[in-house]
Amino acid sequence: MPAAIAFSHVSKTYRGARGTLRALDDVSLEIAPGEFFGLLGPNGAGKTTLISILAGLTCASAGTATVMGHDVVADYAAARKSLGIVPQELVFDPFFSVRETLRIQSGYFGVKDNDAWIDEVLAELGLADKAGANMRQLSGGMKRRVLVAQALVHRPPVIVLDEPTAGVDVELRQTLWRFIARLNREGHTVLLTTHYLEEAEALCARIAMLKQGRIVALDRTSALLAGAASTMLRFKTDDVLPPALAARARVTGRIAQLKAHDAGEVEAHLAALRAGGVRVEDLEIGRADLEDVFVEIMSGARAAVPAAGEAA
Amino acid sequence: MMRLEGALPLWRKEVLRFWKVAFQTVAAPVLTALLYLLIFGHVLEDHVQVFPGVGYTSFLIPGLVMMSVLQNAFANSSSSLIQSKITGNLVFLLVTPLSPAAWYLAYVGAAVVRGLAVGSGVLLVTVWFAPPGVAEPGWIVVFALLGAGILGTFGLIAGLWAEKFDQLAAFQNFIIMPMTFLSGVFYSVHSLPAFWQGVSHLNPFFYMIDGFRRGFFGVSDVSPWLSLAVVATSFVVVAAIALRLLATSYKIRP
Numbered sequence: 001m002p003a004a005i006a007f008s009h010v011s012k013t014y015r016g017a018r019g020t021l022r023a024l025d026d027v028s029l030e031i032a033p034g035e036f037f038g039l040l041g042p043n044g045a046g047k048t049t050l051i052s053i054l055a056g057l058t059c060a061s062a063g064t065a066t067v068m069g070h071d072v073v074a075d076y077a078a079a080r081k082s083l084g085i086v087p088q089e090l091v092f093d094p095f096f097s098v099r100e101t102l103r104i105q106s107g108y109f110g111v112k113d114n115d116a117w118i119d120e121v122l123a124e125l126g127l128a129d130k131a132g133a134n135m136r137q138l139s140g141g142m143k144r145r146v147l148v149a150q151a152l153v154h155r156p157p158v159i160v161l162d163e164p165t166a167g168v169d170v171e172l173r174q175t176l177w178r179f180i181a182r183l184n185r186e187g188h189t190v191l192l193t194t195h196y197l198e199e200a201e202a203l204c205a206r207i208a209m210l211k212q213g214r215i216v217a218l219d220r221t222s223a224l225l226a227g228a229a230s231t232m233l234r235f236k237t238d239d240v241l242p243p244a245l246a247a248r249a250r251v252t253g254r255i256a257q258l259k260a261h262d263a264g265e266v267e268a269h270l271a272a273l274r275a276g277g278v279r280v281e282d283l284e285i286g287r288a289d290l291e292d293v294f295v296e297i298m299s300g301a302r303a304a305v306p307a308a309g310e311a312a
Numbered sequence: 313m314m315r316l317e318g319a320l321p322l323w324r325k326e327v328l329r330f331w332k333v334a335f336q337t338v339a340a341p342v343l344t345a346l347l348y349l350l351i352f353g354h355v356l357e358d359h360v361q362v363f364p365g366v367g368y369t370s371f372l373i374p375g376l377v378m379m380s381v382l383q384n385a386f387a388n389s390s391s392s393l394i395q396s397k398i399t400g401n402l403v404f405l406l407v408t409p410l411s412p413a414a415w416y417l418a419y420v421g422a423a424v425v426r427g428l429a430v431g432s433g434v435l436l437v438t439v440w441f442a443p444p445g446v447a448e449p450g451w452i453v454v455f456a457l458l459g460a461g462i463l464g465t466f467g468l469i470a471g472l473w474a475e476k477f478d479q480l481a482a483f484q485n486f487i488i489m490p491m492t493f494l495s496g497v498f499y500s501v502h503s504l505p506a507f508w509q510g511v512s513h514l515n516p517f518f519y520m521i522d523g524f525r526r527g528f529f530g531v532s533d534v535s536p537w538l539s540l541a542v543v544a545t546s547f548v549v550v551a552a553i554a555l556r557l558l559a560t561s562y563k564i565r566p
Contacts, residue, residue, distance in 0.1 A: 014566075055407045058566050077315065077409035085407055091400035095329050107321025108408035150404065 002069030004158050004189035005031040005054065010063035012049050012213075023049040025213040026063070031191060031206075033068075033157070036184050038204030038221070039193045042298060045210040047193045048088060051162050055085040067158055081109060084156035086148050088163045092135040098122070098146055099131040102153050109154035121149045124179045126172075141172050148176060158189045165196060177203065201225075201290040209297055217297045224293050232288050233258045233269050235280040242276035245269065250295060259292070260285075319414035319421075322405070326422030330388055337426060341384055342433035345376045349438050352498060362500040363531045369442035373435070374525040375497035380434045381456055382520065385427030385463040386470070386488055389419045393471025394480050397564070406565065412558035416468070416551070423464025424457065431456060447530030455524035458543045462520070463488070465550045472557050472564065491517045501533050516546040 012024040024046045031037045039047050052058040053065050056076055065072045070079035093101060099118065106114040122128045125145040130138060135146065148164065159180070165173045181203070184190050194200055200207060200221070207224060209217035217224060236254045240246070250257045260266045266285060273280060330337040353369035360368045396402035405415070446452070466488065474480040495517035501509050512518050513534075523539030526532035532539070 056565065057403065057406050059561070077317075077411070080407060080409045083407070087403050089400050089403075091403060093396075093401045093404070094399075095332050096325075100328075104321055104325045105404060105408075107324075108318040108405065108410055110317040110409075 001033060002066070003030040004033040004035065004068060005029075005037075005191060006066045007050065007053075008064050010050070010053060010060050010065055012046070012053065012058070013061045023213050024053075024060075027210075027213070027215055028063075029208055029215065029218065031189060033189050034184070034187055035206060036181075036190045036204050037192065038200040038207040039191060039210065040197065040200055040207060040294060041193075041210035044212075046213040047210055048162055049213075050210070051085065051160055051191070051193065054160065055083060056080055081154060082156055083158050083160065084151035084154065085160040086151045086162060086164050088166070090140060090143050090147070092138075092143055092146065094134070094136045097132055097134050098127060098138070098149075101135060101146060102149055105150045106153045111154050114153060117155065118149075118153065121152050124175075124182075125149055126175050140167070141169055144168055145172065145176075148179075152183075157187070158191070159183065160191045162193050163195065164192075165194060165199065173199075197290040197294055207290075209294065211298055217293075221290070225288065225290065227293070230259050230261050230288050230292075231266070232286050232292060233260050233266055233283070234286060235283040237278055237280050239276075239278040241278060242272055245272050245276070250292075257292070259288070314413045315409075315411040316414050316417065318408060318410045319417045322410065322414065322418035323421045326388070326392060326418055327425050329392060330422070330426050337384070337388070338429050338433060341380050341430045342437055345380050345434040346437050348376055349373065349441060353441065360499075362503070363529055366444075366529055366531075367442055370444040371500075371525075371529075372498065373438045373442065373444045374528045375521055376438065377431045377434045378456070378459060378521045378524045379492050379497045381427040381431035381460050382463045382492055382517070383488065384430040385423040385460040386467040386484065388423040388426040389464050389467030390471040390474070390480055390484070391467075392419070392422075393468065394474050394477060397471070397475070398477070402564065412555055415558050416465075416555055419468050419471075420461060420464040420551075420554075423467055424460040427460035427463065428456060431460075444528040446528060448527045448536075450527070451523055451536050452527030454540065455520055455527070455543065458540075458547055459520040459524065462516075462543070462547050462550055465547070465554045468554050469550065469557060472554075472562050475563070491515055494518075495521050496533070497521060516542055519543050 007027050007029045010024055010027045011022070014021045014023055027050060039050070041047050049058065053060045054067060054072060056072055056079070059073070067079040068082040070082060072079045096104065102118045103114065106118070119128070122131055125148060127142065127145050127149065130142060135143065138146065144164070151159065161180070164176060180190055192200065192204060204221055207217070207219065207221050208215050219227070234255065234257045237256060238254065241249055241256060245258065248258060258269050260269060349369065349372055353372055356368045362368065362371045396405070470480055470483040474483065494512065495515050496512065501512040501518060504512065519534070519539035519542040522532045522534055523536045523543065526536045
């Protein structure tokens, strides 16, 4: 059985008036059928470029990509029929209603009389009462749901979601993940890019991390977390941390996190806090989460690409 | 083999797109043509006779009809594409298995429908003023279809090439408009000095309008067969260019 998605030595260079930009640098990656795969990386790492090559929105400068074994260039029609992509940008055609939009999109894929499936998708995404509404009348969240529906009209075996929950309320996130998880259980392969690492940790069995166009981590999510192997000391404070601790802490608002490899290090951190006169609340010791792993890998402190890391 | 799957739904969408705003895309150009007829017809009716026995207003009607066909066919494919590019919803087409031939047929097919819809509208509202008669209807149909096809194709090329609305406007105002106006819509090229007659004969739009007019009056500046040869050749050339641009995803898949 061919991989659901395969990239082989894919590079992409943009040439512009201000010089050249190497967006992707020799990326190889395979995703097996039925996987729920996460593609993570900071802004500008090349995630969207990689997905765009898969969907035929841009052409690779070198290397090949396939969807369900179909080359995205040589056999583009079969590749695109196998793929449903939810773009990151909130775009829509202002001339049509939701149902018209979905019927038209079905037609492009040669799918006729698709109303039963369209109704099911609309219901699953909480759009049933908006079917007759013009796209212009919908809120941002509703438009986002239509984008998801549009990607699914032709029942593609491979679904790609490019930051689908950016700026989306809790209700849609839950609706969306319930539906996507159902499709994944039914055998659809899902490739997800997101900035919400807790989402990736909860949903994706395997993860690749991109940095400056290269894969810097590729492993099972559990292995990535296990590899972090450290505990985290978390607390809230309104005080300024002593310089020695501040340099090593990850601070989000009032919450500070410090890595500790063993009990001795925890003790040392606490002693430093006491000596600095820092008042702490809600102190807890927990395991590192994906965000810790992400920060560690992106800072270059650790590489996590297994030698035979391309296989599922 | 040419794969045309999806062409019909895309064509239908493109037709619906202009039909939903028909007031702007059909009624407005019909009104513009009517104003041309009223003003030029009124001013020139007693001063100009182009063909023997044919009043100027009658002479003007087929020219205005054809000009409307050409301009609206161009406007349809070009504005649809540039809008999709600028708003970003072209992505919905780019991710589909539509072949270059399917893109071409759908966009140009819809442009032909818009051109013919406006042209019929212009004919319908102007014919009451001075019925031009119908001498050889076959030429009317052939040149209307080919003219709309060529300009629909031009619109497709311009829509692919342009990155901004003002680039498209430049294409329209500096190429399409002069070529239509200087093709004999408002006059017979025989009334021009020899040099400008020669220049007019290099303009393919001249043959579209001259051949089209032949269908109404049975008289033309040049043989309709020559016009057909020039127009058909032009169609093949621009269609080949457009298909090539689509096949290489010119400016749409960077």
